[in-house]
Each structure stands twice: as structure tokens, then as C-alpha cells.
Amino acid sequence: MRKDAVVLILGAGSGTRLWPLTAFMPKVLLPVSLDKKFITFALEATLKTNYKTYILNGINWLPKFEKFIHRNKVQVDLLTSNQKLETGGELLQHINFLTRLENCRYFFIIPGDYFIEKIDFKTVIDLMDHQQLDICLFGCESKNYGEYIKLNKNGLIKEISTSKSNISSVGIYAIKTNLLSANGHLKNKRITTTELLNMFAKKGYRLGVFFFKDKWKDLGTWPRYMSFVFSFNIKRFMYL
Numbered sequence: 630m631r632k633d634a635v636v637l638i639l640g641a642g643s644g645t646r647l648w649p650l651t652a653f654m655p656k657v658l659l660p661v662s663l664d665k666k667f668i669t670f671a672l673e674a675t676l677k678t679n680y681k682t683y684i685l686n687g688i689n690w691l692p693k694f695e696k697f698i699h700r701n702k703v704q705v706d707l708l709t710s711n712q713k714l715e716t717g718g719e720l721l722q723h724i725n726f727l728t729r730l731e732n733c734r735y736f737f738i739i740p741g742d743y744f745i746e747k748i749d750f751k752t753v754i755d756l757m758d759h760q761q762l763d764i765c766l767f768g769c770e771s772k773n774y775g776e777y778i779k780l781n782k783n784g785l786i787k788e789i790s791t792s793k794s795n796i797s798s799v800g801i802y803a804i805k806t807n808l809l810s811a812n813g814h815l816k817n818k819r820i821t822t823t824e825l826l827n828m829f830a831k832k833g834y835r836l837g838v839f840f841f842k843d844k845w846k847d848l849g850t851w852p853r854y855m856s857f858v859f860s861f862n863i864k865r866f867m868y869l
Contacts, residue, residue, distance in 0.1 A: 634735040634750060634803070635727075636675045640668060640694065641687040641710055641719045642742075646850045655690040656849060657741030658697055662862055667848055668741040672703060674748050675739065683708045684741070685719060717825035718818055724809045737803045738822070744857065745801075746844040753803050753839050763808050763834040764826065767799035767841040776800075776823060778838060786836035789823050799841050802826070808834065 640657040647656050657668040668684070675682045682705045686694045691709050698705060708726065710719045720738065727736055735754055739745070757765050766786060768778050778796040781787040789798055808829070815825070830836050848854050 631678075631680050632730075632732040634680055634737060634754060635730060635733055636678075636680050636682040636737045636739060636750075637708065637720070637723075638668060638671050638675065638682065638684050638705075638739050638741045639716060639719075640684045640690075640741040642716065647854060655686070655693060658690075658693060659854070661848075661858055662865065666697070667743075668697075670744045671739050671741050672705065674745040676704060678748065678750050680737075680750055682706075685710065685723070687713065687719075715819055715821040715824075717820040717822045718815075720822070720825075721809070721812070721815050721818070721820075724813050727806055728810045730806070733806050735803050735805055737801070739801050740847070740849075742847065742849040743800070744844070744846040744848055748801070748843070750803075756837070756839055757803060757805075760837050761835060762837040763805050764829060764836045765803045765839050766826070766836065767801040768796045768838040769799055769841050770795060770797075780838070784837070786826075786830055786838060788830060789826055796838060799845060800847065801841070801845075803839075 640655055642656060645651070647659065650659055658666050660666055661669070672682065684694060684705055685708045688709055688711045691707070694707055697703070698707070708723050710722050727733070735757065737750060753765055756762070766778060775791060776789055776798040777792060777794040778786055778798050779788045779790060779794050780796070826836065846853065846857060848857050
């Protein structure tokens with residue numbers, strides 16, 4: 630198993646966009662078919678790459694995640710947060726753990742409510758090493774998504790915003806592990822991932838873009854969820 634990076638799949642969100650289903654189940658464990666949950670796609674894309682994978686989850690949903698892992702015999706570990714913070718704050722809660730991982734130079738953050746076909750982590754790490762990046766955001770050339778990447782004259786990210794540009798943020802990113810230890814004072818703040826990344830950009834860290842070519846889709850709203858479930862199961866039925 631490769632040790633130069635680990636993968637964190639986000640599963641601690643409140644799931645307000647899919648209420649009321651998420652009153653009874655964490656969003657990433659909602660069903661897509663009889664044998665697949667939201668989080669199954671991120672796990673399948675990640676585990677085949679041979680990187681150690683963790684699911685970031687909230688304390689309230691811990692029994693459901695434990696049951697899911699046991700039932701499906703998934704080779705992942707859980708990182709449980711005991712505070713209700715935004716995604717950036719949830720991540721920072723695990724600074725001490727992440728910085729103690731032997732030889733782990735980078736960690737990848739992947740939303741658990743995405744359909745993802747595959748991810749080439751090695752190419753991203755090579756890009757970060759070559760360009761000496763502290764953070765690398767996955768981006769795509771589209772104007773169909775809610776957050777957009779703005780670059781400076783050197784080709785580095787200066788801001789992530791809702792104002793449209795020609796690069797959308799995919800919502801997947803990689804961060805140097807030692808960057809966390811330098812920002813331990815933020816770990817109890819209620820802060821979103823976007824706010825955290827913009828804060829790092831303003832501090833002068835080097836943020837770059839990896840153009841993501843493979844198939845992906847955010848499933849975290851009612852229209853996207855229902856549309857994907859319908860099309861996914863129709864396609865499976867047709868191939869039987």
C-alpha cells in the first residue's frame with residue numbers, strides 16, 4: 630500500500646439539501662440502487678488506487694458507518710468528529726492524526742456524495758511536486774457548477790468564488806500534510822472548505838489546478854439524486 634498520501638472521504642455533512650431523508654441517514658449512505666450507496670462510488674474509485682482511505686464522519690452517525698463497513702467488508706477506517714463544524718473545521722479536527730502518519734506528504738479530500746469514475750492520484754502528486762504546490766484543486770472547463778476558480782498572472786489560484794470564470798471547482802483537492810500543522814490554531818473554527826482554501830491563498834500558499842477529465846457528478850441535491858438514481862438503474866437493467 631502506498632504511504633506518500635492518504636484519502637479522506639467526507640461523510641460528516643448535515644445533508645440539508647436532501648432533507649428529510651437525511652434526518653434518518655447520513656447523506657453519503659443514502660441508496661442509489663439495491664447494492665450501492667452514494668459513498669460506494671468514491672470508495673471504488675479510491676480503493677483500487679492502493680492508497681489508505683478514511684471516512685470522515687460525525688459522532689451521531691458513527692453506528693451507521695460502522696454497520697456499513699462491517700456489512701460490506703470495506704477496507705477503510707473511520708475518523709470521527711465530535712463537533713458539528715463545517716467541512717473545513719471538521720477536517721482541521723484531525724490535524725494531530727494526519728501529521729503523525731509516517732511518510733504521508735499529501736492527503737486527498739473527496740466528497741462522499743459524488744459519482745466518480747476514477748482518480749489518478751499519482752499524476753496529481755507528480756504535478757504538485759513539479760510545481761511545488763501546497764494545495765491542488767481539481768478543476769474542469771465548465772460553467773455549470775456553483776464554485777469557480779480564478780487564477781493570477783502566474784497561473785496559481787487567487788480565489789474560489791461564485792462569480793463565473795472559465796474553470797469550475799470539482800470539489801476534490803489535495804493538500805500538503807505539513808501545511809496543517811502550521812495552521813493548528815484554526816482547528817476549532819466553524820469554517821467551510823472554500824473559506825479555508827481562500828484563507829490559505831491569501832496567506833501566500835501555492836494553490837494550483839489539476840484539470841479533471843474523468844466522469845464525475847455531484848449527487849447531493851434532490852433533482853440530481855433522483856435523476857441519477859433513475860438513469861443509473863435503467864442502464865443496469867438494460868445490461869442484464
